[in-house]
Amino acid sequence: MREGDRNGTRPGAHIIETGDGTLVGSFTRLTKVRMADFRRLQAEEQSAAEAKPKTDIRSTRVPVRSEESDLMELPALVVPVTRRKQPGRIRLPRLDRQPEDVWRRRMEEVDRPSILTVSPRPPSCPVILSAEEARTRRRIRELIRKQQAILDQRAPEADWAPLEREETLAKWRDSLIPYQKQLHSSFTRYDHAKKEWKQAEGKRWQRMTGRARKLEKVCQQLLLEFLEVLRFVVQALLYVVGLRSTPPEPVRPLLTERDRPALEVFRKQHDAEFTAMADPEKLEPWLEDRFDRLVQARQDRIRRWDKAHQPEKEQAAHEIARLRSKLENPISRAGPQATAPSSRMPAPGLG
Numbered sequence: 001m002r003e004g005d006r007n008g009t010r011p012g013a014h015i016i017e018t019g020d021g022t023l024v025g026s027f028t029r030l031t032k033v034r035m036a037d038f039r040r041l042q043a044e045e046q047s048a049a050e051a052k053p054k055t056d057i058r059s060t061r062v063p064v065r066s067e068e069s070d071l072m073e074l075p076a077l078v079v080p081v082t083r084r085k086q087p088g089r090i091r092l093p094r095l096d097r098q099p100e101d102v103w104r105r106r107m108e109e110v111d112r113p114s115i116l117t118v119s120p121r122p123p124s125c126p127v128i129l130s131a132e133e134a135r136t137r138r139r140i141r142e143l144i145r146k147q148q149a150i151l152d153q154r155a156p157e158a159d160w161a162p163l164e165r166e167e168t169l170a171k172w173r174d175s176l177i178p179y180q181k182q183l184h185s186s187f188t189r190y191d192h193a194k195k196e197w198k199q200a201e202g203k204r205w206q207r208m209t210g211r212a213r214k215l216e217k218v219c220q221q222l223l224l225e226f227l228e229v230l231r232f233v234v235q236a237l238l239y240v241v242g243l244r245s246t247p248p249e250p251v252r253p254l255l256t257e258r259d260r261p262a263l264e265v266f267r268k269q270h271d272a273e274f275t276a277m278a279d280p281e282k283l284e285p286w287l288e289d290r291f292d293r294l295v296q297a298r299q300d301r302i303r304r305w306d307k308a309h310q311p312e313k314e315q316a317a318h319e320i321a322r323l324r325s326k327l328e329n330p331i332s333r334a335g336p337q338a339t340a341p342s343s344r345m346p347a348p349g350l351g
Contacts, residue, residue: 001027014038137327144323150316155305157298165291172287175240176277179233183277186229190222224255227263234266234273241290 004013004026013035014027028035129137197219200212207213228251235248252259267274276286 140323140326144320147316147319147323151313151320153309153313155302158302160298163291163295163298168291169287172240173283176237176283179236180277180280183229183233186222186226187278190219190226193219193222221255224257224260224263227260227267228252228255230274231263231266233277234270237273237277241287242294243290 001014001016004015016024016027016030018024024030027033028038193215197212197215200206200215203212232248232251235244238244239247272286276283
């Protein structure tokens with residue numbers, strides 16, 4: 001079978017002929033196959049032939065045993081070179097340097113003279129205690145526990161947490177803000193009344209009508225109220241920073257001239273606190289100084305407590321050593337131990 005001679009008019013047509021060239025007929029006419037099916041079969045066969053890999057015949061040739069001249073004419077054997085896979089690297093675990101350092105220190109101490117502490121050997125046989133001895137040892141252990149409790153005592157403030165400077169100062173500032181506002185408001189009222197009184201004193205008509213005297217009474221009353229607020233604010237300051245154990249006494253609404261001397265004395269005694277509360281720039285150094293004094297006072301109290309209880313602790317330590325020596329000493333017995341009865345019994349006498 002071969003392609004037909006009229007490929008231009010009938011492409012893809014095949015004919016069948018004999019070996020000597022005699023025409024037999026058309027392939028599609030003889031096999032009763034349609035031209036479209038025949039072309040589809042040709043396309044599938046061509047695609048299968050293209051997809052099939054071509055084998056290298058040279059790589060499959062094997063030299064045969066023949067004459068030396070024939071062997072020389074055979075092509076050389078082509079052996080595909082395969083890359084040898086390198087073995088994986090074995091990672092050793094990281095060694096701990098601490099045992100090595102310990103061994104090195106031990107080797108350095110080989111030549112040093114060693115001092116061996118001889119520990120008491122345990123008794124070869126169990127010690128048998130009497131009831132009285134057991135009670136005595138229990139009493140000794142109880143006394144040791146009591147003396148140890150005395151030795152372990154510490155100052156009440158030794159276990160307290162240390163004071164944080166910034167946190168404590170911020171807490172004090174926040175607590176004093178409302179008292180500062182109250183003091184400022186009272187002083188503003190007093191200052192305004194004092195200015196009005198001074199202006200009225202400078203005018204003759206207001207002096208004659210008595211207005212200046214009324215303004216003076218109002219000013220003096222506001223001064224008393226200001227001194228009372230000052231007393232309240234200073235007591236609040238002392239309570240906040242820990243210099244006063246109780247809260248400040250509330251502001252009294254009614255004040256007379258009898259209260260003025262006590263308020264004046266209080267103001268003179270606490271002039272530094274009044275100045276600190278009146279001026280915010282002076283309040284900060286006062287609070288920092290108070291914090292430093294508070295820390296120093298706590299340390300002084302702890303030191304005094306330790307000094308006062310030092311003799312008692314030393315006596316407790318000596319008592320513990322004495323009692324422990326009693327426990328470590330051999331147990332004294334009242335009399336010699338009774339000998340065990342012999343296993344041999346005397347033979348009965350003959351009657």
